[in-house]
Amino acid sequence: MPFRVRYTGLISKYMDLLPISDDARVIGLGEGNTPLIRLTRIPRELGRDVDIYVKYEGLNPTGSFKDRGMTVAVTKAVDEGAKAIICASTGNTSASAAAYAARAGTTCFVLIPDGKIALGKLAQAVMHGARVIQIRGNFDDGMRLVKEVAEQSPVTIVNSINPYRLQGQKTAAFEIIEELGRAPDYHCLPVGNAGNITAHWIGYSEWAGGGDGPLTGACNFCDGRCRFASAIVDKRPRMVGYQAAGSAPFMRGGPVDDPETVATAIRIGHPQSWDQAHAVQRESDGWFDEVTDDEILAAQRMLANHEGVFCEPASAASLAGALRDIESGRIPGGSTVVCTLTGHGLKDPDTAIAQSGGAVETVDAELGAVRQAITAHL
Numbered sequence: 001m002p003f004r005v006r007y008t009g010l011i012s013k014y015m016d017l018l019p020i021s022d023d024a025r026v027i028g029l030g031e032g033n034t035p036l037i038r039l040t041r042i043p044r045e046l047g048r049d050v051d052i053y054v055k056y057e058g059l060n061p062t063g064s065f066k067d068r069g070m071t072v073a074v075t076k077a078v079d080e081g082a083k084a085i086i087c088a089s090t091g092n093t094s095a096s097a098a099a100y101a102a103r104a105g106t107t108c109f110v111l112i113p114d115g116k117i118a119l120g121k122l123a124q125a126v127m128h129g130a131r132v133i134q135i136r137g138n139f140d141d142g143m144r145l146v147k148e149v150a151e152q153s154p155v156t157i158v159n160s161i162n163p164y165r166l167q168g169q170k171t172a173a174f175e176i177i178e179e180l181g182r183a184p185d186y187h188c189l190p191v192g193n194a195g196n197i198t199a200h201w202i203g204y205s206e207w208a209g210g211g212d213g214p215l216t217g218a219c220n221f222c223d224g225r226c227r228f229a230s231a232i233v234d235k236r237p238r239m240v241g242y243q244a245a246g247s248a249p250f251m252r253g254g255p256v257d258d259p260e261t262v263a264t265a266i267r268i269g270h271p272q273s274w275d276q277a278h279a280v281q282r283e284s285d286g287w288f289d290e291v292t293d294d295e296i297l298a299a300q301r302m303l304a305n306h307e308g309v310f311c312e313p314a315s316a317a318s319l320a321g322a323l324r325d326i327e328s329g330r331i332p333g334g335s336t337v338v339c340t341l342t343g344h345g346l347k348d349p350d351t352a353i354a355q356s357g358g359a360v361e362t363v364d365a366e367l368g369a370v371r372q373a374i375t376a377h378l
């Protein structure tokens with residue numbers, strides 16, 4: 001009698017493709033399996049014959065794609081007997097690390113930049129019981145300090161320099177291929193440390209079962225076993241990474257010392273996966289570009305307003321860039337495009353409210369006033 005297996009998370013689904021031993025205690029929260037939503041109103045208004053999908057990673061357990069990497073990193077850390085985990089974070093990594101540490105019963109330290117973290121993310125880290133260390137500095141300072149501390153103390157780093165993080169995050173590419181039955185022509189992502197764009201490329205490459213670049217077949221853990229589905233897909237997408245203009249080291253050709261952007265999740269001037277990201281760009285024949293804060297916020301509003309999908313500002317960088325490249329023809333008509341929406345809009349309520357001018361109208365609690373308020377918009 002056939003039966004449907006309950007979905008319990010990406011480790012159980014992709015066990016054979018992940019570096020997890022069969023007897024490891026899985027630290028999971030049902031992450032992954034996020035919706036791939038086809039946009040309807042935005043492409044119509046754009047007037048271009050392009051299929052745009054958004055991969056809504058904000059629907060992961062802690063509201064960002066970081067959970068995909070964290071379930072693998074924390075499962076491995078616990079399996080290897082780690083006493084505590086630590087990360088530097090612009091917010092989402094700390095929220096995710098804190099939740100998975102809570103699930104594991106492990107101590108979690110997070111270093112966050114003073115004042116530059118979205119409210120929801122801080123609330124999560126605190127509620128999940130992480131030891132939150134706010135530093136008078138930015139993410140790049142935090143990352144440097146975490147590396148230094150981990151050399152001297154028994155703590156496991158769960159930033160994306162932990163290779164297990166990318167292994168977990170590659171599963172987003174698997175899910176997209178499963179849903180589309182093929183790889184998209186273009187895959188657009190916001191880029192901070194560039195771990196996620198690298199992870200997606202690993203995923204597409206493994207599934208494509210080959211290729212010739214250094215990243216392909218470079219899965220150190222599964223000895224090529226992860227080519228299990230090569231029959232389906234032989235083509236990989238062009239990978240396109242968008243940065244915030246005030247925080248765009250890939251566009252400047254080197255580190256940026258004082259990154260600034262409303263998209264705090266990608267406010268990173270010293271990307272940790274610098275070389276990998278350039279390899280992805282070369283191998284996939286993709287590109288990097290930058291989008292302004294105004295473009296980011298406009299795309300975030302448009303998505304929420306026209307499609308019912310609420311993502312955080314950093315996530316909207318992918319759509320902002322894709323829309324511009326579709327309009328200019330750099331992404332040609334007839335293409336299938338996937339934009340990753342990395343985190344949920346509720347993460348950063350302050351930024352949403354700050355740009356909602358005029359949306360809230362206060363009237364007296366009586367019928368005439370309410371009817372007047374409605375009639376004005378009918």
Ligand SMILES: *Cc1c(COP(=O)(O)O)cnc(C)c1O
Pocket residue numbers: 064065066092093160190191192193194195196197265266312314315342343
């Ligand atoms: C972490 C994060 C990013 C950037 O991902 P990288 O792997 O650092 O490039 C983008 N958006 C959101 C919402 C994030 O949390």
